[in-house]
Amino acid sequence: MAALREILDGAVRGVFPPTDGGTTVLPQPSPRHAGVLAFTAHSVVVTDEDPAWVYEALRGPDCDPLAAALHPRFLTALLERTGRRAETVDAVLAATPLPGAPPLALTEIRDAGHPRIRYARERREAVRAWRAAGGVLVTGRGMAGRLEVSVEVDEAARERGLGRLLAGAARHLVGEPLWAQVAPGNARSLRAFQAAGYASVGAELLLQPPASAEDARVTQ
Incomplete structure (x- = not known):
C-alpha cells in the first residue's frame, strides 16, 4: 500500500491511483491531518478510524461507488464518529x-x-x-x-x-x-x-480537529 505522500507526489507527476472505483484507507500522517481525497475513480480516506468501519460506511444504498467517499451521507458519518469539523469540499x-x-x-x-x-x-x-x-x-x-x-x-x-x-x-x-x-x-x-x-488533480475535504484541541495548539 502506497503511503499518502507517495500518492500526492505521484499526482503532481500525473501518476494517479488505479481507476478501479475503489477506496484506500490510510492512517493520518499526524494527529492534525485527516480527510478525504478524491481522484478519478478512486478515493483515499485519511483517518485513524478502523478501516473496516470506513468500508462499511461507504456501502450506503444511495452512494455512487465512484464518488461515495465525498457523499454527504458518508461525510456526516465520518464527522460524527471522529468529532472533527468539516472544511469545504475543494478542487485541488x-x-x-x-x-x-x-x-x-x-x-x-x-x-x-x-x-x-x-x-x-x-x-x-x-x-x-x-x-x-x-x-x-x-x-x-x-x-x-x-x-x-x-x-x-x-x-x-x-x-x-x-x-x-x-x-x-x-x-x-x-x-x-x-x-x-x-x-x-x-x-x-x-x-x-x-x-x-x-x-x-482531484478534490478533497479536510477535517479539522475539534475546536478545543485546535485552539490549544494554535495558542502554544
Missing part, C-alpha cells in the same frame, strides 16, 4: 516550481498577526506570506507535509490579472511542487490558478 490543483525571480515585486510579511497568516496557521505549519501591490500570497505545509499556497487580491485590485500573477509568483519562490485548494464555485480563483500553470 498542483504545479511544479519555476526557475528565476517572480514576475512581480514581493515583500515578505513578518507580522504574525496579519489576518491571512493567522488563518493559514490554523491549518498549516511553517507559514510564510508575501505582499504585492494589491494582494497577498501565503505558503505553508499541510497534509502529509505538502507545500500549499493561497492568494488574496484586494477588492480594488481585482479583474486585472493579479491573482494569476500571485499564483505564478509562488512557483518562483519554492523548490518543490505547490498545492492549491479552491472552492469549486470560485471560478475566478480557479481560472487564475489554471492560467498560472496549476493543473487539476
Whole structure:
C-alpha cells in the first residue's frame, strides 16, 4: 500500500491511483491531518478510524461507488464518529516550481498577526506570506507535509490579472511542487490558478480537529 505522500507526489507527476472505483484507507500522517481525497475513480480516506468501519460506511444504498467517499451521507458519518469539523469540499490543483525571480515585486510579511497568516496557521505549519501591490500570497505545509499556497487580491485590485500573477509568483519562490485548494464555485480563483500553470488533480475535504484541541495548539 502506497503511503499518502507517495500518492500526492505521484499526482503532481500525473501518476494517479488505479481507476478501479475503489477506496484506500490510510492512517493520518499526524494527529492534525485527516480527510478525504478524491481522484478519478478512486478515493483515499485519511483517518485513524478502523478501516473496516470506513468500508462499511461507504456501502450506503444511495452512494455512487465512484464518488461515495465525498457523499454527504458518508461525510456526516465520518464527522460524527471522529468529532472533527468539516472544511469545504475543494478542487485541488498542483504545479511544479519555476526557475528565476517572480514576475512581480514581493515583500515578505513578518507580522504574525496579519489576518491571512493567522488563518493559514490554523491549518498549516511553517507559514510564510508575501505582499504585492494589491494582494497577498501565503505558503505553508499541510497534509502529509505538502507545500500549499493561497492568494488574496484586494477588492480594488481585482479583474486585472493579479491573482494569476500571485499564483505564478509562488512557483518562483519554492523548490518543490505547490498545492492549491479552491472552492469549486470560485471560478475566478480557479481560472487564475489554471492560467498560472496549476493543473487539476482531484478534490478533497479536510477535517479539522475539534475546536478545543485546535485552539490549544494554535495558542502554544
